[in-house]
Amino acid sequence: MFVSAISFITTTYYQKDSLYSLQLKDKGKFLPESKDQELLELIDITHVIERDLLPVHPDAKLKDLTNLVKISKRNIFPVVDEKKALRGIVTLDDIRDIMFDQSQQDSVFIRDLMHSPPEILLATENMQKAMEKFESSGAWNLPVIENGIYLGFVSKSRIFNAYRKRLIRQKQD
Template identity: 35%
Template sequence: GYTTVVEKLLAGHAQELTDGSLFSVYGDQNVWWLLLLVFCTMLTKVVATSITVGAGGNGGMFGTSLVAGALGGFLFARLVNLTGLVVLPEVHFVVLGMAGVLAGVVHAPLTAIFLIAEITGGYALFVPLMLVTSFSYLITKHFEPYSVYTRKLTLKGVDVYANRDRDLLSRLDLHRLIDTEFVPLRPGATLGELVEVFRHAHRNQFPVVSKGGLLRGVITLDMVRNTLFDDAHYTTTKVRELMQPPAALVCPTDSVEHTLALLERTATPALPVCDAEGIYLGFVTKSTILARYRRELIEEGQV
């Protein structure tokens, strides 16, 4: 337990671990018997807890993590010291071992840092604690995406990331998703000018904007497909006669979640963005939102 193992290791009295054990006869004579006891105790603790938790019981994750981490940290430091190559502070590695194992088991590096620093008073080891817990979390997260607690829920079919999509979308800034590469047209432009724009544009949707920057409507290739190749209308037909009001307008203060819902409801790939005065700012596209959303997933290491 914590009192019999961790406190002795933190006090630097590791040799007392052999007291009352089968190794007590040999512990004072050979340090390897002490290390064998430490290794066996650590292994037994891990196996016993795994069996208990696997059988549906409660093995006490915090206590087990602290003991196993303390034993592992001490074992590593003592083995390195026995090589004579360098002298490591064994007590410090006991603290770091506890933090590392706890961070990996519960997937909570900050909890491990502050908990271990608080119960051991090891605030001088804050930087090493941050490094150890960070590496422990990243490594365990790579091989096991769920903590020991959330894994039980996933095995029961519970989606622990049920609100994850909403959380990710709430992080996105709509201002950074506005696409300004859509070529604006004047209401008085002719069909011939529109055809010329079509030839060089990379989009098939165009905003119709007045001189003051107000959005008057939108025009797409589908709207003018029937008259596009009729030369007779190139000089007589104006854009204002062909444009249509947008299916919906997006305000720059809208959330990305609301914007995505508008795109889904209107079944359009892009919607214009206007401020409160109706000034055209650009378009927001579904592909841009989904691309940014996927990037967020990759950055979280979930894809």
């Protein structure tokens, strides 16, 4: 019994998870540590994608983007090529200084203005991984891709709203 006790203490000191927890983690199963994480895992990333961001082609000119700014309600513009692949993003802050400069309207291309998003979410990722990417990047909006194809953006506020709705629904049940 003494050897078993020492073995158990030594094992739990170096390995916090049980053998069964490790097997589940190896299979990619997530074990929530709290009710918050469990509730967050019920939200599917594809259900919170916002698709109202107006895309612009990398070969488009500044005047094309300025026309999109006039009709858009958002301040992020995904740069998407003809194969629907995300090439970068342009924000309103990126073009604010040159947006109304007529001399640059036809000479500046979107490919020269775009930059990489701080992080990219995959449609297959779980919400816990998505929240980690939001935290590490400090961003409020991140693009979502699936098999290299741009799907839309996910915002922290949209996730918080979905979380709040799930929480209310759970309390009612």
